[in-house]
Amino acid sequence: MTVTDTGASNLSAAVEGRPVPTGREEAWRFTPLPRLRGLHQSVEGAAQAEVVADLAPELRLELVDTASLPAASGPVETPAALALAATERSVVVTVPREAEASATSVLRITGTGTDRPAVSHIVVRAEAFSKAVVVLEHTGSATLSANVDVELGDGASLTLLSLQAWDDDAVHLGRQHAVVGRDASFRSFIASFGGDTVRLVPTVEYSAPGGSAELFGIYFADAGQHLEHRSLVDHAVPHCRSDVLFKGALRGDAEAGERGIARSVWVGDVIIRAAAVGTDTYELNRNLVLTDAARADSVPNLEIETGEIVGAGHASATGRFDDEQLFYLQARGIPADIATQLVVRGFFADVVARLGEPEWEQRLLDAIDGELGFAPEAADADQEDPQ
Amino acid sequence: MATLEIRDLHVSVETDAGDREILRGVDLTVRSGETHAIMGPNGSGKSTLAYSVAGHPKYKITGGTVTLDGEDVLAMSVDERARAGLFLAMQYPVEVPGVSVSNFLRTSVTAVRGEAPKLRTWVKEMRSSMDELSMDPAFAERSVNEGFSGGEKKRHEILQMQLLKPKIAILDETDSGLDVDALRIVSEGVNRVKESGEVGTLLITHYTRILRYIRPDFVHVFVDGRVVAEGGAELADQLESEGYDSYVKAAAAS
Ligand SMILES: Nc1ncnc2c1ncn2[C@@H]1O[C@H](COP(=O)(O)OP(=O)(O)OP(=O)(O)O)[C@@H](O)[C@H]1O
Ligand SMILES: [Mg+2]
Numbered sequence: 001m002t003v004t005d006t007g008a009s010n011l012s013a014a015v016e017g018r019p020v021p022t023g024r025e026e027a028w029r030f031t032p033l034p035r036l037r038g039l040h041q042s043v044e045g046a047a048q049a050e051v052v053a054d055l056a057p058e059l060r061l062e063l064v065d066t067a068s069l070p071a072a073s074g075p076v077e078t079p080a081a082l083a084l085a086a087t088e089r090s091v092v093v094t095v096p097r098e099a100e101a102s103a104t105s106v107l108r109i110t111g112t113g114t115d116r117p118a119v120s121h122i123v124v125r126a127e128a129f130s131k132a133v134v135v136l137e138h139t140g141s142a143t144l145s146a147n148v149d150v151e152l153g154d155g156a157s158l159t160l161l162s163l164q165a166w167d168d169d170a171v172h173l174g175r176q177h178a179v180v181g182r183d184a185s186f187r188s189f190i191a192s193f194g195g196d197t198v199r200l201v202p203t204v205e206y207s208a209p210g211g212s213a214e215l216f217g218i219y220f221a222d223a224g225q226h227l228e229h230r231s232l233v234d235h236a237v238p239h240c241r242s243d244v245l246f247k248g249a250l251r252g253d254a255e256a257g258e259r260g261i262a263r264s265v266w267v268g269d270v271i272i273r274a275a276a277v278g279t280d281t282y283e284l285n286r287n288l289v290l291t292d293a294a295r296a297d298s299v300p301n302l303e304i305e306t307g308e309i310v311g312a313g314h315a316s317a318t319g320r321f322d323d324e325q326l327f328y329l330q331a332r333g334i335p336a337d338i339a340t341q342l343v344v345r346g347f348f349a350d351v352v353a354r355l356g357e358p359e360w361e362q363r364l365l366d367a368i369d370g371e372l373g374f375a376p377e378a379a380d381a382d383q384e385d386p387q
Numbered sequence: 388m389a390t391l392e393i394r395d396l397h398v399s400v401e402t403d404a405g406d407r408e409i410l411r412g413v414d415l416t417v418r419s420g421e422t423h424a425i426m427g428p429n430g431s432g433k434s435t436l437a438y439s440v441a442g443h444p445k446y447k448i449t450g451g452t453v454t455l456d457g458e459d460v461l462a463m464s465v466d467e468r469a470r471a472g473l474f475l476a477m478q479y480p481v482e483v484p485g486v487s488v489s490n491f492l493r494t495s496v497t498a499v500r501g502e503a504p505k506l507r508t509w510v511k512e513m514r515s516s517m518d519e520l521s522m523d524p525a526f527a528e529r530s531v532n533e534g535f536s537g538g539e540k541k542r543h544e545i546l547q548m549q550l551l552k553p554k555i556a557i558l559d560e561t562d563s564g565l566d567v568d569a570l571r572i573v574s575e576g577v578n579r580v581k582e583s584g585e586v587g588t589l590l591i592t593h594y595t596r597i598l599r600y601i602r603p604d605f606v607h608v609f610v611d612g613r614v615v616a617e618g619g620a621e622l623a624d625q626l627e628s629e630g631y632d633s634y635v636k637a638a639a640a641s
Contacts, residue, residue: 322481323444324481325481325482325483327443327444327465327481328477328480328481328483328531329483329491329495330442330464330465330466330469331441331442331465331466331468331469331475331477332466332469332491332495332498332499332547332551333466333469333470333495333498333499333551334466334469334494334495334498335466335498336464336466338494338498339466342483342486342490342491342494343483343486345485345486346483346484346485346486346530347484347485348485349485349486350485
């Protein structure tokens with residue numbers, strides 16, 4: 001498996017002599033490097049991205065000297081290592097031991113322009129038996145190389161939503177690594193809508209048995225967008241569970257030539273190492289192609305080094321929008337655009353429902369509607385009528 | 388009072404071997420309150436007729452006219468036809484994953500009636516219609532047709548007919564795959580719509596069983612893409628005992 005180059009033991013040392021991606025590497029072959037504005041080669045002179053935190057009262061926020069943090073664990077690709085080395089302060093959010101957050105916490109990363117690269121490092125520590133939902137909300141316009149490190153202590157439960165609601169010109173490279181503790185439960189939810197080029201690498205390792213990781217993702221690529229998600233779940237300890245579910249829709253513009261192509265990439269790597277007996281893992285990617293001028297790559301990789309597992313499977317499917325569904329709905333009087341909206345919403349519905357946060361689920365559904373050219377639904381549309 | 392008029396309708400489908408004509412001059416008039424049965428052998432073009440009237444893009448109209456109260460149906464989009472009062476209960480209803488029956492029905496009813504039904508009365512209306520068709524209320528939260536049995540799909544089609552109250556309803560083999568109880572329930576549903584409104588019904592079927600519950604005023608024998616014989620209810624009984632052989636042979640000879 002040629003997932004990512006691993007093994008940064010010391011950050012500053014690790015940066016020296018690291019190979020810069022050329023596009024020939026397996027991990028970079030789908031990525032349009034010329035569109036990264038150099039983020040993969042250098043982040044010299046990078047700005048420190050501003051992160052505005054709106055946290056539940058139980059959570060703690062600290063700014064920590066990035067160089068003082070222990071070396072990043074998990075796979076660290078060169079651009080992520082460069083970004084870490086260039087980050088001055090890390091935003092560290094802690095969910096204290098046994099604390100249950102009484103509200104959703106939001107970290108807003110608002111881009112202020114694309115001219116200058118920006119870097120950021122966010123650490124979320126969910127201490128033992130804590131429970132919280134944290135949202136990373138990316139908006140505005142940016143050339144961002146971002147690192148996110150997540151640690152879950154014993155029995156902790158953490159949901160992390162990373163919402164990419166960028167302006168059209170944003171470029172976003174992101175490493176998001178989670179270390180899942182004993183009997184802990186991590187739920188990652190990635191939702192990518194905006195941006196010119198987004199390449200996110202969510203990775204998971206387990207530090208003790210009994211952990212569970214769910215990686216959910218939705219994305220909607222329209223004309224000219226490149227949205228790439230490469231997940232890696234590394235099962236190296238026994239009796240852990242993982243579930244990877246990504247769904248994407250693509251809508252290109254056949255009239256606009258090269259620039260009209262909607263592009264998505266999903267690569268899902270799962271490694272079950274020899275020691276990881278009792279592993280239970282499943283991954284699924286589905287793509288809904290709404291138009292010509294769209295290309296979805298979907299590559300599941302499952303590498304199994306032990307036979308003593310509970311289950312391991314993967315599935316991947318990319319299909320055209322079903323005209324029979326459209327006909328059926330239209331034959332019931334529903335205009336074509338609303339019928340399309342129903343079908344696309346329906347396609348994403350099961351994943352969106354997995355978030356379990358009604359307010360943010362609605363935000364995601366609104367974003368999907370927005371991609372289809374609909375204004376957000378009136379807030380009272382599904383409420384009781386006044387009389 | 389509504390009238391659906393089909394005149395000299397010619398329809399082709401595109402095949403690998405070029406266009407193939409399926410309907411070869413169909414004439415048929417259905418008025419409100421009337422019940423017509425179309426009976427004919429497999430592959431004679433009955434579903435093609437139904438889909439063509441509903442506007443399925445696969446079927447190419449090469450000649451003839453279809454009008455509803457004088458309005459040119461063929462010039463309308465699929466959804467405009469439905470909003471004009473045409474309804475097709477499909478032989479093979481389509482699954483729409485992730486779209487709940489209740490959301491689907493409400494969206495459809497809103498489109499056809501031109502305004503959203505009041506939520507309170509709507510829930511009642513949907514529930515009682517489901518109840519009349521012996522559909523478990525749990526169906527409201529399931530995805531449209533997904534995992535429905537053949538019989539459940541057919542009930543769901545008639546549920547839509549009850550809620551949409553069309554001017555003209557075409558029922559394409561709504562009886563096939565139904566056991567006796569389900570057939571009775573579905574037929575009662577159709578009869579309720581017939582009693583409550585002025586619907587004209589076009590029943591496509593192979594069997595007379597459903598015609599015992601829904602009495603046809605006219606029976607049309609459909610062979611090789613056109614109507615070859617017409618009569619009253621007694622024609623159905625004759626077809627059931629004698630089959631289509633004589634009509635098929637006559638059509639082949641002509
Ligand atoms: N898309 C298509 N491509 C090729 N042939 C088609 C297509 N659609 C219909 N046909 C053909 O047209 C003919 C009529 O089909 P249709 O489904 O209308 O028959 P039917 O009378 O409804 O049959 P059944 O009783 O089996 O439902 C058949 O021979 C069928 O194979
Ligand atoms: Mg048929």
